[in-house]
Amino acid sequence: MTKQVHLAAHFPGVNNTTVWSDPAAGSHIEFSSFVRFAQAAERGKLDFLFLAEGLRLREQNGAIYDLDVVGRPDTFTVLAALAAVTEHLGLAGTINSTFNEPYEVARQFASLDHLSGGRAAWNVVTSWDAFTGENFRRGGFLAQDQRYERARTFLSTVQELLDSWRGDEVVADEDTGVFLTDPAAGTFAHSDAHFDIAGRFDVPRSPQGRPVVFQAGDSEEGREFAASAADAIFTRHGTKEAGQAFYADVKGRLARYGRTPADLLILPAATFVVGETDAEAAELAAEVRRQQVSGQTALRKLEEVWNRDLSGYDPDGPLPAVDPLVGEHTVAKGRASVRMNRDPLAVAKDWRERAEAKGLSIRELVIEISSRQNFIGSPTTVAEQMIDLVESDASDGFILVPHITPGGLDPLVDSVVPVLQERGVHRTEYPGTTLRDNLGLPPLGGVRVA
Numbered sequence: 001m002t003k004q005v006h007l008a009a010h011f012p013g014v015n016n017t018t019v020w021s022d023p024a025a026g027s028h029i030e031f032s033s034f035v036r037f038a039q040a041a042e043r044g045k046l047d048f049l050f051l052a053e054g055l056r057l058r059e060q061n062g063a064i065y066d067l068d069v070v071g072r073p074d075t076f077t078v079l080a081a082l083a084a085v086t087e088h089l090g091l092a093g094t095i096n097s098t099f100n101e102p103y104e105v106a107r108q109f110a111s112l113d114h115l116s117g118g119r120a121a122w123n124v125v126t127s128w129d130a131f132t133g134e135n136f137r138r139g140g141f142l143a144q145d146q147r148y149e150r151a152r153t154f155l156s157t158v159q160e161l162l163d164s165w166r167g168d169e170v171v172a173d174e175d176t177g178v179f180l181t182d183p184a185a186g187t188f189a190h191s192d193a194h195f196d197i198a199g200r201f202d203v204p205r206s207p208q209g210r211p212v213v214f215q216a217g218d219s220e221e222g223r224e225f226a227a228s229a230a231d232a233i234f235t236r237h238g239t240k241e242a243g244q245a246f247y248a249d250v251k252g253r254l255a256r257y258g259r260t261p262a263d264l265l266i267l268p269a270a271t272f273v274v275g276e277t278d279a280e281a282a283e284l285a286a287e288v289r290r291q292q293v294s295g296q297t298a299l300r301k302l303e304e305v306w307n308r309d310l311s312g313y314d315p316d317g318p319l320p321a322v323d324p325l326v327g328e329h330t331v332a333k334g335r336a337s338v339r340m341n342r343d344p345l346a347v348a349k350d351w352r353e354r355a356e357a358k359g360l361s362i363r364e365l366v367i368e369i370s371s372r373q374n375f376i377g378s379p380t381t382v383a384e385q386m387i388d389l390v391e392s393d394a395s396d397g398f399i400l401v402p403h404i405t406p407g408g409l410d411p412l413v414d415s416v417v418p419v420l421q422e423r424g425v426h427r428t429e430y431p432g433t434t435l436r437d438n439l440g441l442p443p444l445g446g447v448r449v450a
């Protein structure tokens with residue numbers, strides 16, 4: 001059978017510097033934006049809408065990084081409201097396992113799954129920085145390996161709580177006055193190094209029983225966690241070569257946990273620019289890149305490597321002659337990219353050489369080195385690029401990230417999705433009622449689902 005292309009939609013947020021500054025962009029906070037975005041995703045028969053989460057606004061040079069997104073409503077509140085204005089679309093929320101507690105997260109997902117008729121998904125993230133932790137008065141709470149240990153036991157504890165209801169306990173028999181058949185419904189007891197809790201869980205079993213589980217970390221621990229416990233991975237490895245390596249690596253880990261490759265979907269983030277022709281799309285893509293990397297953003301990007309205040313530099317001039325400050329990062333706070341620039345002196349040397357060789361200004365260099373859109377072209381070109389990546393096992397589909405909200409998804413839904421449907425690789429109707437059904441994931445084993 002032809003491999004299907006799974007598609008999902010990421011409500012654009014951080015890392016997307018035109019979210020609010022583009023004249024075509026709307027609010028990323030008002031509910032009407034979420035509604036328009038979700039309804040476009042459902043029109044295109046996408047699997048789910050994905051909300052990332054940041055628990056602290058990023059800062060640079062001690063100020064809010066205002067070309068990034070500023071302000072983010074609470075995930076569960078938004079998803080619950082969207083459940084009421086959509087019918088089939090999965091609702092995936094990023095929820096942190098370092099700063100929350102299993103009982104409250106289990107209640108929230110069970111409630112969302114009830115309200116949405118079985119469409120809830122949980123992207124389990126650990127976060128890594130003490131900067132975010134300060135909001136919870138925990139600061140650098142837990143080293144990375146302990147965060148994953150906590151994530152693992154957090155997830156299994158949430159699942160124990162959800163499984164404390166089998167799904168057949170509520171009889172509500174008016175004649176006998178019996179509401180529950182099983183007096184032990186919802187009872188649980190869990191004790192380990194992180195959680196010591198016992199009691200009774202207060203939400204009866206929801207349509208999916210458990211939310212679909214996503215994972216988004218990329219480290220060795222993160223990949224192993226995904227192989228052991230996730231239904232899907234949200235990854236940055238969106239090119240063919242990197243995607244194939246990641247796909248083989250992670251799917252290769254599944255057998256250790258008694259799982260098969262079909263049990264875990266690999267879904268990279270994908271940005272796109274669609275035009276009527278390839279040439280028009282290329283022109284538009286170049287324009288978007290220039291908008292995304294304004295002079296101000298170019299300097300901020302450089303500061304993430306230089307670890308110095310570079311606001312006095314001219315973005316249309318040459319790169320700084322001064323070297324980056326090595327050591328603790330004090331300039332850019334809350335950014336994962338800071339962790340990736342492991343050798344700032346080598347990165348700065350490489351960038352200077354590239355800029356000198358081509359005569360590039362700071363802004364031109366940043367446009368060149370920061371990633372361009374994954375898919376650029378006419379609807380047919382984009383559809384064929386997507387099919388090629390999925391057929392060559394670089395991914396099982398894509399989590400689409402438009403560059404503006406709320407209308408950025410429309411061109412893809414209205415022009416690329418029909419081509420994918422014609423080629424028989426994307427559905428024309430939702431096949432099931434729950435997200436798990438629509439993702440084609442195997443049913444939950446062992447536990448009875450209501």
Ligand SMILES: Cc1cc2nc3c(=O)[nH]c(=O)nc-3n(C[C@H](O)[C@H](O)[C@H](O)COP(=O)(O)O)c2cc1C
Nearest residue numbers: 052053094125126127216217218219222234235236
């Ligand atoms: C594609 C992608 C998206 C992510 N989205 C979020 C997010 O929305 N919120 C968050 O707190 N962490 C997010 N993360 C961070 C990771 O989930 C993880 O907590 C962090 O990267 C540390 O794990 P690692 O060392 O295994 O990468 C994301 C990571 C990736 C790769």
